[in-house]
Amino acid sequence: MVNSACANASTSLPELDDPIPISALQHAVYCMRQAALIHIERLWEENRFTAEGRVLHDVTDEPTDHKRRNVRRVTAMQLICRRLNLAGVADVVEFRADASGEVAFPVEYKRGKSKLHRADEVQLCAQALCLEEMTARSVPEGALFYAQTRRRVIVPIDSELRRLTEDTVQEFGALRAAGRTPAAIYRAERCHACSLIEQCRPKAGAKSAAGFRARAIDVALSANAADDDW
Numbered sequence: 001m002v003n004s005a006c007a008n009a010s011t012s013l014p015e016l017d018d019p020i021p022i023s024a025l026q027h028a029v030y031c032m033r034q035a036a037l038i039h040i041e042r043l044w045e046e047n048r049f050t051a052e053g054r055v056l057h058d059v060t061d062e063p064t065d066h067k068r069r070n071v072r073r074v075t076a077m078q079l080i081c082r083r084l085n086l087a088g089v090a091d092v093v094e095f096r097a098d099a100s101g102e103v104a105f106p107v108e109y110k111r112g113k114s115k116l117h118r119a120d121e122v123q124l125c126a127q128a129l130c131l132e133e134m135t136a137r138s139v140p141e142g143a144l145f146y147a148q149t150r151r152r153v154i155v156p157i158d159s160e161l162r163r164l165t166e167d168t169v170q171e172f173g174a175l176r177a178a179g180r181t182p183a184a185i186y187r188a189e190r191c192h193a194c195s196l197i198e199q200c201r202p203k204a205g206a207k208s209a210a211g212f213r214a215r216a217i218d219v220a221l222s223a224n225a226a227d228d229d230w
């Protein structure tokens with residue numbers, strides 16, 4: 001039986017102590033350095049890909065709870081998982097009626113199309129793990145909806161994906177606890193779509209964007225000092 005208090009979009013959830021954002025796991029699978037730059041060093045740069053993604057998410061940003069036939073559809077649903085110390089918001093969760101109550105089915109909206117890496121699937125799986133804890137029922141699958149192809153891709157929440165998701169939580173959690181940003185590893189297919197390529201400078205092998213920022217400030221200050229002298 002689903003816990004309807006947890007499944008209600010307007011219900012506030014108990015606070016966790018500094019939870020890992022579910023979105024950080026998607027960044028971490030894409031590139032652990034990107035996750036550290038965004039969630040540890042607090043850098044964010046919008047590019048065409050992130051802007052398109054933000055516009056797409058605006059469609060599902062409003063909390064709603066509607067029922068049609070045997071499916072209740074909740075948008076912008078708050079999620080938490082105490083076991084993994086995760087928190088986030090699901091674009092859409094469909095609650096499908098069955099003989100025992102309702103089974104949650106998360107749907108995450110994405111720009112573009114299905115990708116070779118598993119970042120989107122890990123984000124969806126983290127939502128499923130939250131929903132399992134919140135509803136005390138298994139979540140066997142979910143879906144990724146891609147705007148470019150306008151297709152729903154069904155994703156089984158299988159043991160391999162669960163392991164990858166939990167390993168990513170552990171790895172990113174350890175990095176965050178240490179406050180450490182890994183060095184850049186240049187991979188053309190990922191770096192050229194990355195909104196942080198300017199700050200990261202992956203080909204230069206910069207270890208810390210904060211260090212890059214500090215050096216840039218030093219250079220600017222010395223230039224100003226030279227201007228003053230002149």
Ligand code: SF4
Nearest residue numbers: 031034191194197200
């Ligand atoms: S530019 Fe490349 S190495 Fe740097 S954060 Fe982005 S994906 Fe990672």
